Amino acid sequence: MRYAHEVDKVRAAEQALMARLPDGTLMARAAAGLAAVCARLLPRVYGARVVLLVGGGANGGDTLYAGALLARRGARVVALRAGTSVHEGGAAALRAAGGRLLPPDATGEIDTADLVIDGLTGIGGSGGLREPHATLARRASAAPATLVACDVPSGVDASTGAVAGTAVHADVTVTFGTHKPGLIIDPGAAHCGVVELVDIGLGADLPDPDVVAARPDDVRPPEPGPESDKYRRGVVGVIAGSGTFPGAAVLAAGAAVRGGAGMVRFASDAHAVELVRQRWPETVTRVVEPGPDVLAEIGRVQAWVVGPGLGGGERAEALVGAVLASDVPVLVDADGLNAVSRSDALRRALLCRDVPTVLTPHAGELARLLRVDRDAIEARRLEHARRAAVELGATVLLKGSTTLVAELDRPVRVNPTGTAWLATAGTGDVLSGLVGALLAGGMAALEAAAAGAYLHGLAARLASGREGREAPISAEDVLRAIPDAFRTLD
Ligand SMILES: NC(=O)C1=CN([C@@H]2O[C@H](COP(=O)(O)OP(=O)(O)OC[C@H]3O[C@@H](n4cnc5c(N)ncnc54)[C@H](OP(=O)(O)O)[C@@H]3O)[C@@H](O)[C@H]2O)[C@H](O)CC1
Numbered sequence: 001m002r003y004a005h006e007v008d009k010v011r012a013a014e015q016a017l018m019a020r021l022p023d024g025t026l027m028a029r030a031a032a033g034l035a036a037v038c039a040r041l042l043p044r045v046y047g048a049r050v051v052l053l054v055g056g057g058a059n060g061g062d063t064l065y066a067g068a069l070l071a072r073r074g075a076r077v078v079a080l081r082a083g084t085s086v087h088e089g090g091a092a093a094l095r096a097a098g099g100r101l102l103p104p105d106a107t108g109e110i111d112t113a114d115l116v117i118d119g120l121t122g123i124g125g126s127g128g129l130r131e132p133h134a135t136l137a138r139r140a141s142a143a144p145a146t147l148v149a150c151d152v153p154s155g156v157d158a159s160t161g162a163v164a165g166t167a168v169h170a171d172v173t174v175t176f177g178t179h180k181p182g183l184i185i186d187p188g189a190a191h192c193g194v195v196e197l198v199d200i201g202l203g204a205d206l207p208d209p210d211v212v213a214a215r216p217d218d219v220r221p222p223e224p225g226p227e228s229d230k231y232r233r234g235v236v237g238v239i240a241g242s243g244t245f246p247g248a249a250v251l252a253a254g255a256a257v258r259g260g261a262g263m264v265r266f267a268s269d270a271h272a273v274e275l276v277r278q279r280w281p282e283t284v285t286r287v288v289e290p291g292p293d294v295l296a297e298i299g300r301v302q303a304w305v306v307g308p309g310l311g312g313g314e315r316a317e318a319l320v321g322a323v324l325a326s327d328v329p330v331l332v333d334a335d336g337l338n339a340v341s342r343s344d345a346l347r348r349a350l351l352c353r354d355v356p357t358v359l360t361p362h363a364g365e366l367a368r369l370l371r372v373d374r375d376a377i378e379a380r381r382l383e384h385a386r387r388a389a390v391e392l393g394a395t396v397l398l399k400g401s402t403t404l405v406a407e408l409d410r411p412v413r414v415n416p417t418g419t420a421w422l423a424t425a426g427t428g429d430v431l432s433g434l435v436g437a438l439l440a441g442g443m444a445a446l447e448a449a450a451a452g453a454y455l456h457g458l459a460a461r462l463a464s465g466r467e468g469r470e471a472p473i474s475a476e477d478v479l480r481a482i483p484d485a486f487r488t489l490d
């Protein structure tokens, strides 16, 4: 797993470590790591033009010391000082190494630089960048020089990834001690470029992470063994589709088949059932009307998926209500989520469940569930995913530019796979069937949702093609690539 810690925890760990070390040790380690990455990025350090953008805090201090190290190796280093104060030790070190400090209006230096280091704000930054910081950030982001952010791109909230106004668009972000959530969650993540972690010795002082991102060997879907039969591998029940949206049913049922369920039971109205039977003959189908015995009519399952393409109205509410009253894990998606948004009774049913529930909203669906603005969700994804997990008593998988999975008292999972090409109709239906199959296979809700998001994102990448040569994909393409995504796991 890749771990990320919020600012308070980073500061506490730094305090604990600093108490045992001579003054200035951590800043020296951070500066050395930053300078080493910058030296690697330059074709030649000697004679290179390096510009430092320096704010008044320790982030500026790290940057000045790193600039001094590069100046000692022959780089021509100038620092543009934003704000009134500057880290004194760092400024003295830069001057002693032959570097110069200039006022912030010397922006012409940025346009002719080979490399710019952004040391305006780090974990101490808050709110939108003020002037002259914002102008320097914009100018550096637009300049041809390689732009390296010190610890965090200035203007990005390190704990959340929120960006309130101007923020640096870095090519590389050199971060110290641990990742910060804002470096792996959008919109902040999109400002970081490549993230390099420099070890400054915080390890033992860091508590449990706030946010984690899986690496390939962290994703372990259930595997059949010699004892397995279709029932032991897990039966998933999919209730999806309607006269208006039968395609969602075909995609969700297909993804449940490809996701490794031992058997898929599919139930809906006659039209959706006919389509699913034609496309996925391996499913066991049943035409159902909502009623008190609807789940018994469909048969025993180890997990339910309800919602894709169900449409609005009482039918959807009745079917979601029946599933929420069951005693097996449930995944609610799409129109199922909209039914919960409309109905206080369903909301109560959700909170009363004592078996896991996974909700898979996109930002618009989550906005309706939480009764907040959609833009607020997009701007502060981490906060809203966590809030939804608490208020709705469920594991919440928030889809979008960075997919998050939140569950009460657990580190939030950030999905590292995926591609912008996934933003196309029907891909959410595929995700719901896939996660449903993993739930039926016995994975815990958080693990199933995170593994499903990982495999789904990977399938989309495999379907869209080699990096730099991607092509548009359909939900059907993602569905077809699911077996290849499984094959890439260790
Ligand atoms: N503590 C350590 O041992 C280590 C820290 N490292 C580096 O330190 C930074 C954190 O440094 P800190 O001084 O706490 O804060 P910053 O430098 O990130 O930011 C504070 C300055 O930024 C100004 N500020 C804040 N918000 C804005 C804004 N929106 N616009 C413009 N300027 C802003 C703030 O000014 P105020 O007037 O608001 O006080 C300060 O001048 C950390 O990120 C590391 O780089 C190293 O890791 C080594 C160990």
Ligand SMILES: [K+]
Residues within 6 Å of the ligand: 059, 118, 119, 120, 121, 122, 149, 150, 151, 152, 153, 154
């Ligand atoms: K910075």
